[in-house]
Amino acid sequence: MIQLSHISYGYESVLTLCDISLTIHQGECIIFTGPNGCGKSTLFKLLNGLVFPSKGQYVFDGQAITQASLQDMPFAKRFHKRIGYVFQNPDVQLFNPTVYDEIAFGPRQMGFTDKQVQSRVRDLLEYVNLTSLADRPPYHLSGGEQKKVAIAAVLALNPDVIMMDEPFNGLDRMSRQWAVSFLKDFSASGKTILIATHEQDVLSHHTGRRIVLTEEHTISL
């Protein structure tokens, strides 16, 4: 589903990702780990089409993802519908006036009818157990609640791939359990999950592939 070939990317003159080649198959659940600053979030941004490699090629489901290809709006919409990204810090992600609007944003952009939007938002609010907060501004929520809204907003488009940067940050025990069971359900439905984390207990329970980005900014498999 995802093919990276000899990818390099740097901010200004600093090379953050160096000559990375990686194949990810549909239905895989992969954990990316490595020290602070080794490039996990940068790699996720690149996979989400927010930054573009200075060298190498990124192919998603047979199609090259480049700055030029994402200028084709129908193609960009289809791509962004299929790959969802939950940022490490939900503050960066949440910008709508209410929780309801935040979850409705993606479906509205994709041209869903009002009825379809309503039904999807209602289901997702129930799923993340935040129905009572639907009319609140996201910036008035706790960090854990914001994380759940960010997850619901990404799920609203029913993506094939979900990338989650430190998904358990700020979650209490109950919310963590919820997040673990959500990831199990998502994986069981054949979807692809990419997680960036440092958390040892998550890493020790993980049975899928683990990819370590090293301090030298190369990938070891």
Ligand SMILES: Nc1ncnc2c1ncn2[C@@H]1O[C@H](COP(=O)(O)OP(=O)(O)OP(=O)(O)O)[C@@H](O)[C@H]1O
């Ligand atoms: N917008 C930016 N401009 C310049 N440098 C950046 C920018 N964003 C990240 N960097 C640098 O790129 C490198 C990789 O950062 P990145 O956030 O991808 O690391 P990470 O592995 O996700 O770190 P952490 O585990 O702390 O979340 C770091 O050295 C960081 O300082």
